[in-house]
Every structure is written in C-alpha cells, then in structure tokens.
Amino acid sequence: MLRADGGSFKDPAGQVYRVMRDTGEASIVRGLNPSAAGIVGNLLAEPFFQDLVDGGQVVATRLIQPELPNARHVMKEGWSAAVEHEAVNFVTWPYEWPFSMLKDAALLQLQILETGARNGWLLKDATSFNVQWMGVRPVFIDIPSFVPWEEGEYWRGYRQFCATFLTPLLLTAHLGIPFQPLLRSRLEGIPPEEASRYFRGLGRFKRGVLSHVWFPAKAERAALRSAGPRGRQPKTMLFALWDSLRRLIVGLSSGPARSTWSRYAQNHSYDAADFERKKDFVLRHTAARGPGLTWDLGANTGTFARIAAEYSGMVVAVDADHDAVDWFYREVRQSGPRNVIPLVMDLANLSPGQGWAGRERPAFDARRNPDMALCLALAHHLRVAANIPLRLFIGWLRSLDATCILEFVGRDDEMFQTLLENKREHYADYTAENFESEVRRCFSVRDRLKLKGGLRELFLLEPADGR
C-alpha cells in the first residue's frame, strides 16, 4: 500500500511515499520528476556523496530499478524515477530537540554544504527539518536539495539556515529563551525582523547577533523598498561565511545546567536497595520483550532509558526538563548507548499535528506507536501539576497499544506531598484503589512490585484485549 508523506509536497522535484510491507514496516520511497531524476542519478554516482552516506551523515539512498514493485507503485503516480531511502526509526522535529541536538544538526548542515561545494554541489535548502536522527546521530535526509553548483551562485539557503538553526540557538545561548516553543509555532523558523526585537540595546552586540540578526533585518526592510541587486559571488566568500558560521555555532552553549542535579536527587528518593529493585524490574521485562521501539516518558536524566536501550531497537526518551534532556544527549552522544533519541516535550502538551491540514508535521503520538512505554514517576506529576485526571492519562496510554511499565506514587510519598504544597485541590481521585481500578479497565496486570515500604508500586501492563 502506498501512502504519500504528509510533509513532502513543497518541492515539485519529487514526493516521498511510505510503501507498507506485509511485515507492517514501511519502505521510504521518493518519486522524482525527470529533471530531479537526472540530477539525483548523477549525485548518487559521486564519490563524495557515497563518502557522506558511508560516514552516516547523509541518509542511505539507492536508485530503484523501474521494474521492481516499489518503483512501479511510485511511477504509476506520474514520476519518472524512484529512489529508496533508509528509514528513520522515529521521526522528530527541531522544536522537540534540546539545544545540543539543534547545534549538532546545524554543524552537520554546514559540513555537508562545505563538502558538497568542494565537489561542485550546493544545497538549495537549509531548513532544520532536513535533518533527522538515527539515535544520537544526525543525518541529512533531503537528497533532492543537492543541485549542481554554478560558479558564482550565491547561497540562497542562508535565510532558512538562520531562521531554523542559528537564530534559535542564539536566542537560547544569549538570552536564555527556550527556542522550542518558538519553532513549534513558526515552522518556517524565526525571521530576522522578529528576532531583532529580542536583542535590544547591548544585546545586539552579543556574538553573531549584529551579523546574522540585526544586519539581515535591516537589509530585508530595505529590500522591501527596492529590488535587491544580483551578481556573482566568489567561492571563497561562501566558504568563509560557512566557516564563520561553524565557528560561531561551535562556541554557543545553553549555559550551565540549572536543574539536572535537583532532578537527579528527585529520582533518587529511593534508597539504594529499592532503586536496584526498580531497575531490575525494568530490565527483566524489557529484556523479556525486546521491543523494537520503547518510549521513556518522563525520562529525566535517562537512567531507565539506558536500561531499555540495551534490549530495545530504539528508545525515545522524553522529558519536559530541557537541562536534563540536553545533559542526557551529551552523555549518550559521547559514551552511548547510541540507540536513544532524547527529546524535550511537556507530556501534558505533546507536539500536535502541524502544518498544512495538520498533517505536514504529525503529532508525537501519531507517528509510530511504541512497543513498550515506561512511565516511571510520571502519573502523579500529570495529575497534580498538570491536572490531567487519571482516567484520561491511562486511557491515552491504552491508545498506544503498547506494553507499559507504570509507576504509582502514593499520596504519603514525600515527593507527592511536595507536589501538594501550596495546592488547594486535594486530588481525591488519586488513590491506590482508584489508580488500580482505572488501570484494570484498560490493561491486564502481568506483574507488580511494591517499593519504599509500599509507598510506591510498579505495574507491568498489557493492553486488555491482548496483542
């Protein structure tokens, strides 16, 4: 079955499809028009391109023989040729990445630009949506973006690069403004005119701001009054610009972690013995199932995501605490495991469907259901801090159709008592009895484990109608 990708329609050169196999997995196939077919065919023969693929910087791509089924399906839609791409385990969007992931994606974009240019190719686009993640490895996916570079041609992707990579990084690095909510609501990125309003007074003299925010904002205002000049640009100017951008971005950081250790202490409200028993529970049940995709919801600094990663194909580790997620990414980037994608997201406000018809950038829980979901020390936060009733949360968990490891934190637990401070609401529905009742409406309880003298309990849950 052929399904057009909801986000692949802006480039007339081609269209991405998902071709569903009998196994339930999808092949990613791109149809190409005649012009793009010729260009991509030449690109695939270039040694530098194969080096980028072999190095993991660009998604593996191959031309499909026209007589093969995947090509025939796609060419029936009117395309001249078809290529197949290596599938990304779990699609993510730039507004879900922590600072360091956006930074590494930006550096990858610049590296590919420079490598391509040295070999006579340019990337016509420079949006952060052209980068995806294979675990902790960023990979460039928009192959039709490569076009032959005509000597003297200027870099048209500069504005897009700034709007979707550099400006968000500058806002966080210099002003401490999280870029994720801004990018979530502006899929085209943050334009220079808007960005310049954040950098007032001496702020515009922070590194990179005068060059890449203030000056472009002024230039664009001037361009509205008269058509911009055109001409040729020497290659050296482009390499110099990319080099300066690279050195600027390398030097940016999101600042010292403000919350990591406090959250670490929060995780460790267990004594050593109980913490080991909790880890063992997760390990045993993950190892027994070997899930292809595991979600760790409320992953914090990734203690349990690491355990799950040993027995899962891929782990998506989600937490609302940016500093914890960014720290975790930097740790796994350096020392593994590499099959983890750390994301920043408020679990009470998951990424929605966005873009054209709400389907261009699918919602977080509409991309690919997990085989297993870890919800450790999460439910009480959603109930108290976000006012999500237990029934709604557990009902949503059930909709994932996944095996779940769910932790109940009792009312007498000190962390629950901390959440209740300064709250007038008593959350009368949040009791052990009601919790189990709601769980049993949707799931079968396969295993359970009391911890902290009964103050907490872990549940292993299977969807009630079986899988």
Add this chain to the structure above:
Amino acid sequence: MSRPIRRDLLIGATVFVFVPTAAHAYVDPGSAGFVITSVLGALAAGGYIIRGYLSRLKRRVFHGDRKAVADRDGSDSTDARPEDGSAQG
C-alpha cells in the same frame, strides 16, 4: 480645479495612504539574500584567507620535518579548512 478632479484626487490620496503597498505582500524577504551573504562573506573572507595561509604555513613548518612519520602512519594532512584560531562571531 473641478469637483470631479478633486474627488478623484481625494480618493487616490486615501488609497495611497491607507492601502498597503501591494508589492510588500509579494516581495520575497529572501530577495535581500545576495546582499546579505555578499557583505557577510566579504567580512569573513579576510580572516578565512589569513587563517588558511597560517594553517598551511604551520603544516609546512611543523609537519614538513615529520613527513616520514606521516608517510609511515598513512595520515592525510590535506585538510583544506583553516584551523580554528580564537573564536570570532
């Protein structure tokens, strides 16, 4: 000036003042891209070229005597990117 002409002038002035210039809604903000990248590229080029010369000079001075070592190791010292100096914006 006749009344019809004054009326036409008043209508025209009102439109000119209160109706946004149609061109603004149609001008691609990226149309300033050539100017922006030219200016920024020119500013960056000076330092880039100097760092490139220094990088090649450094390789010649410090690695030229160790060519035998490089040959033995099979290392490739032909990275064309200028080495990072002090960070610049």
